[in-house]
Structures are given as C-alpha cells and as structure tokens.
Amino acid sequence: MRPTSRTERLINSYLDHLAVERGLSEHTVAGYRRDLARYAAYLDDQGITEPRDIESSTLTGYAVSLAEGVPDRYPALAQSSAARALAAVRGLHRFAAEEGVTEQNPAAQLKPPRPARRLPKALPLDAVQTLLAAPGTETPLALRDTALLELLYGTGGRISEVVGLDVDELSGLLSEPDEVGGLRVIGKGNKERFVPLGRYAKKAVTDYLVRGRPDLARRGRGTPGLLLNARGGRLSRQGAWLIMQQTAERADLKIDISPHTLRHSFATHLLDGGADVRVVQELLGHASVTTTQIYTLVTVDHLREVYLTAHPRAR
Template identity: 35%
Template sequence: MNWQSYLKNFKSYLTLERSLSENSIEAYLRDVQKLWEYLEIAGELDIQPETVTDKHIFNFFYYIGELGLEATSQARMLSGLKAFFKYLLLEDIIKNDPMALIVSPKIGRKLPATLSFPEIERMLDLIDLSTNEGTRNRAILEVLYSSGLRVSELVEMKLTECFFDIGFLRIIGKGDKVRLVPIGRDALHYTKIYLENIRNQQSIKPEAENHVFLNRRGNKLTRVMIFLIIKDLAAKAGVQKNISPHTFRHSFATHLIEGGADLRAVQEMLGHESITTTEIYTHLDREYLQQTIVDFHPRSRKR
C-alpha cells in the first residue's frame, strides 16, 4: 500500500473505533500528511509507513522546528503521529513503534514565543491610524506577519523590489540569496496607504530614497526601532510573552503549517535551505506560493 491508502484506512479507524470528532480526525490526518511531505523533501521517496524509523521522526521534528513551528504545536503533532503508528501496530503492519523513543520536550529546537492569531489582531487593532507613525507601523507589522520576513529583510526592503501588481516582494536574505515572497492582502493595503499618503510627503535622505519604511527624519528604520515598536504594542495589548520581530516570523510559519500549508511552500517563503538533505531544492512557482497565503494564512481568510 502507499501513503494515501494508509491514510484512508487510518481515517476509518479513527472514525469507527476511536469515535473521534471530525476536527480531531482531520488534525491527525494532517499530521501524518506533514511527515509524508517531509520524507519527500528529504529525498526519502521509497520510505513507506512500515519502514519509517525513529531517525526519520526525529529529523522531521527538527525540520519543522527550524521552520518555526512552536513547541506546543510540535507536541500536538506528536500526538497525531503516535496515534497513527499505534494503529499500524494494532493492525500488525509494523512490529516496532518508531515513536517509542521520541519524547516531546526533547524534539526540535527551543523556539521563542509564538503569538496566537487573536493576539496579533489585538496588537494590530491598537495601532493609531490617525498618526503618520501609526499608519507606517500598521504596514510594518502586516508585512512581517504576512510574508514571514526577518527584521533585517524588512528594514532593507526596497521600493524597486516591491512588485505590488503581482503581489510579491523580492527579498535578499542571508548570504545574498534572493527569493520571491507573496505579500498578503492587508499588508499590501496598508503599505500602499503608507507609501501614497505618508512617505510621499516626507523629506527623504538621499541614502534612503529606495527604502520602503522610513523614520520621521527620512532615514531608514533600524532593527532596534522595529523591536521597540513591537514591544510597546505587545505591552498595550496585554501580551505576556517575551516577543521580538522574529516572533512574527515564527507565527507566520506556525499558523500556515497549522492551517494545512505545504511544508515545502513554507520553507520556500522563509528562505531556508533544505535542512536535513543536501539535495538541490526544487523551487515552487509563484502562483503556488501566492495561493498558499490565500488558502492558509489567517489574515487572508474572509472575515
């Protein structure tokens, strides 16, 4: 049997024998799907459920940890995989459980706090859009959350690298590696308002003429300034977490993965190298990445 057949039978088991809710069943199936996706990314195309080892499982959790999936989400995903391999044991499909030695706190890398979607919305709603700085800050946070940028990438965003007509940003990341990243609907909306109504009225320093986000003196923003903006909003929103601009990057990845987005698409948008394999990574087309944002990002869903 192939993975699809195993998933179909696993769904029947969860429905008939475990009597789980539809939401729980979908979550468990999604967890197994993510493991399957990872094995394809890692070049393990011949691995079937009965040949998965604890090493595959450990590498999978290391991978999603590097993508930004928070510890609590990793723990929940662990439960789904444990249920799947328990089912395979019950059916005599496997003799040894690859999950037996996998302990939740030991999996992956410890990550900074991740914001929930309501926390992010609370912070966004507290921004005073009647001020120039407030309009700019709303655009900044929307871009951080909708595109998963590093703070260094945000402060270096260039006007000539913004392709708003097709909904993409051209980002130069670590090691001067270039990637195209979709920009979300709300991020695009507030960025255009900032550019057309605020930035256009500023006196801009020559060295900052191509930078998107500027301070009140017409120079590019610093990383520290972005950090302070976020810290201040978090305090006003009552967010009791130690957060930074990178928290928005982790939240972007976590919310996409939890929503069902393809791991490869998330990896591509974050600009990560393939983590557990040296094989050349196959880049995904622009339309697929953009559709991933539309389908799975919380800020893109109809409200």
C-alpha cells in the same frame, strides 16, 4: 591553611593569561573563575591534585556532576550553563598542554552537552490580530508601524530583510491593488526568493506609501528605503524592535515579543492551516528543510491539544 595544589596554581595562571594576554574583561574572567572553582572542588573530592593525573574519564565524571549536581554542595546546571563550564575546562587543559604543564590534553575530545532544542514561540492568531490593529492609521508613523507589522507577519521575513526593502522593489504594488502581490527578498547568503504579499499586508503598505511615507521622506535627505524613521532615514532593526515593544504594550499583550516572533507565528500558522513543510521552507528562505521542521513540533502539540479537547473518547 591548606597548601595550594598544582592544579589550583594552574588555574590561577590560566586566569592571569585570560586577563593579561587575551585581554578578557573583568566580568568574563570572573565567570571563568567561578566555573573553574567548581572544577577544582570536584578534583579535590576525587583526590586529584596534579594536572598530569587528570584523565578523560575524570572529565566525563565532571560533566555528569554538572548535569546531576552534587548533593549538599552544588546544584545541577542547565545545559547552557554546563556547556559554558565545560568550555572553561577545555580552555584550561588546552592552556596546560600548550605551556608544557601536561604532555597530553585530556579534554581534547570533551564535548559539551547539546542544548535542548528550543521550540520557537508563536503567538495565537487572536494575539497577532490584536497586535496588528494596535498602531492605527491616524498618523504617518502609525501607518508605517502597521505596514512594518503586516509585512513581518504577512511574509515571514527576517527583520533585516523587511527593513532592507526599498521603494523600487514594490513599484508594481499600486498598479494592481486587487491582485495578490509579491516581494523579491534578499536573504542570508545573498540568496533571493519570492514571497507572496497578501491582501492585508498589501493594503497596509499601499496606505503607507500614499499617506505616510511622503511626509516622513520630506524630513530626511532622500533614501530609497521603504520603511523610514521619524527623521526620514531608513528604519533600523533596533528601531523596528522598539516599535514592536511599544505596540505590544499598547495592545496590552502580556508576552515577550520581538520581530522574530511574527516570523515564527507566520510559519506555525501556515503549517496549522495545512501548508506543506517544503513550501514553508521556501517562504522562510531556509537552506535545509530540517530547520523548518522544528515548527512541525509546535503544530503536533496543537493537534494533540485539539484531539484531547474535541474527541469524545480521548480522555
């Protein structure tokens, strides 16, 4: 049997430290063990058995091996998995330096690969319309579900902002039924913004306030919340997520959907319709326009698709 190297003993000590001193779960420690086993195998391939012989260039080579894989041994990892594996290595070397096993921490400047920027998922307009029509208006809960969905798509609000709305914040909604309304929304960092409320969303909320909410409110102990659950309390974010899942299933939409999906769709459809990115930034409550500009990548794809389909000399 091959004797255990000092690097392997260091890894075992670090795993004990994670389990005993830091109290990490068995599942989490098992993940660290898998990641560090791959690191130990890489070091062994490089002929490195002593922690003090590990240099920053060694770690750079390891990072490359994670991204490219090792033929016949290890597959290449996705960026998120490689980032996790490198985080385990950084923790190991920080532990080694703190324990005096090594004089320096060769991983001090090691940075994980930046994950690829994921484009937000937006629904096609016809899918949004199918989803919004699915709850119906026959019962108080159906009226509430329709109001919830219309608010999410009509304002682009975060789910926490929409379920956090109070009735008093819509007090003027009924007095001007034909006017475009608006909501005062408190977003991240307690920042306030004004969001217009279109005709469809306004009608859905008005119908709910008149024919749906009074019945639900009688079941509870009194809450200022606009959107109520079946017991008369304020609807939670988890409750809103479940409503969306059930509504998507009822509408026979074979796609993953969450409350944030309608926020993404709101932004994408506005930009597709010609809205200025800074206006969309203000409507979404983004602190920086850079955050909003990710949606322009979606619309560029849309423009390319339209061009290839419509232009007589595109292909």
